[in-house]
Amino acid sequence: MKYNLLSNYKLFLASLGLRPNTIKTYYYRMAKLLEGHYLVNDCSKIDISSLIFKLSHIHYKNQFSQSKNALLYFCKCYQISITNKQLKNIERLQKQTRKKYRKATKAEYPKIKRTINHLKNKKLKVSFLTMIETGLRVSELSQIKIEDCRICNEEIRFSFIGKGGKKSFSIISKKDNTPLYACLKDTILYYRDKGLDSKKLFYSSQYLQQKAKLYGFSCLDLRRISAKLEYKKSKSKHQVRNKLRHAKIKTTDIYLNSPIDMKDKE
Known part of the structure; x- marks a missing residue:
C-alpha cells in the first residue's frame, strides 16, 4: 500500500513540472513521514x-x-483535507526550527578563474563561467x-x-559578458537549428560537482x-539578494562574508 501511494505521489509531482x-x-521526505504509519485503502483516513x-x-x-x-503536496495529490488549525500548527513548528550552516572552506577566486579559463572541455568551461556570471545553483543550471532559452535584445x-x-529566470547580457554571451548564443542557435530543443544546455549537477571538486573548488x-x-559592481546588498534570489537579506550577508579571497596574490 505504501509503495503504491508513493509511486502515484511521485507521478503527481512530476505532472506539476517539478525538477x-x-x-x-x-518522495524521500514523505516516505520518512509515513514510516510506521498504519495505511488503509482509503487515503482520507x-x-x-x-x-x-x-x-x-x-x-x-x-x-x-x-x-x-512534501506533506502538503501529498495531501493535494490524494485530496486529503488539512484544517486551518493544523496549518497554523505547522507554521508554528517551522518558526521553531533553526538553520543548519555548513562551514565554508576558503577559496581563491583568481586561482579558480585561471583553472576554469584553462579548461579544454568547452562545455564544462562555459557551465562554470555561467554559474559565476548568473549566480545560479548547480541544480538550477543543470536542468x-x-x-x-530566449535570445532577445x-x-x-x-x-x-x-x-x-x-x-525563475536569469539573464546573461552581451554588455556584461560579451565572450560568454556569444558562446552561449552560438550553441543555442546550433542546437535549435537541428531541432534539438529538448537537449540540456549544460552538464548534469552530479558531473559538475565532481569536476569542481577535482579542480579544487565547489559549485557553491x-x-x-x-x-x-x-x-x-552594484555596491548593493539588495541587488545581490535579487540576483541570487535569497529569501532573506541575512543569507546574502553570509554569502558576502564567506571566505572567498577575491584578490590575486601574484
Whole structure:
C-alpha cells in the first residue's frame, strides 16, 4: 500500500513540472513521514495529526521545509483535507526550527578563474563561467534545456524551476559578458537549428560537482563568487539578494562574508 501511494505521489509531482531533484527529495521526505504509519485503502483516513507530530521532531529549517512541502503536496495529490488549525500548527513548528550552516572552506577566486579559463572541455568551461556570471545553483543550471532559452535584445534569458519549486529566470547580457554571451548564443542557435530543443544546455549537477571538486573548488564557491562580484559592481546588498534570489537579506550577508579571497596574490 505504501509503495503504491508513493509511486502515484511521485507521478503527481512530476505532472506539476517539478525538477527531478525536487521530486526525489519530496518522495524521500514523505516516505520518512509515513514510516510506521498504519495505511488503509482509503487515503482520507490517513492520520494527518500523527504526520504533523513527526514534523515536530525535525529541528533544522531546510529539512523541515522539505518535509512540510512534501506533506502538503501529498495531501493535494490524494485530496486529503488539512484544517486551518493544523496549518497554523505547522507554521508554528517551522518558526521553531533553526538553520543548519555548513562551514565554508576558503577559496581563491583568481586561482579558480585561471583553472576554469584553462579548461579544454568547452562545455564544462562555459557551465562554470555561467554559474559565476548568473549566480545560479548547480541544480538550477543543470536542468536548463535549449527550449528554456530566449535570445532577445542582446540578452539570453534562462527559465528554470528554482528552490521551492518556483519558476525563475536569469539573464546573461552581451554588455556584461560579451565572450560568454556569444558562446552561449552560438550553441543555442546550433542546437535549435537541428531541432534539438529538448537537449540540456549544460552538464548534469552530479558531473559538475565532481569536476569542481577535482579542480579544487565547489559549485557553491562559484555562487559565492558571483555574489561578491555583483556587490563589487552594484555596491548593493539588495541587488545581490535579487540576483541570487535569497529569501532573506541575512543569507546574502553570509554569502558576502564567506571566505572567498577575491584578490590575486601574484
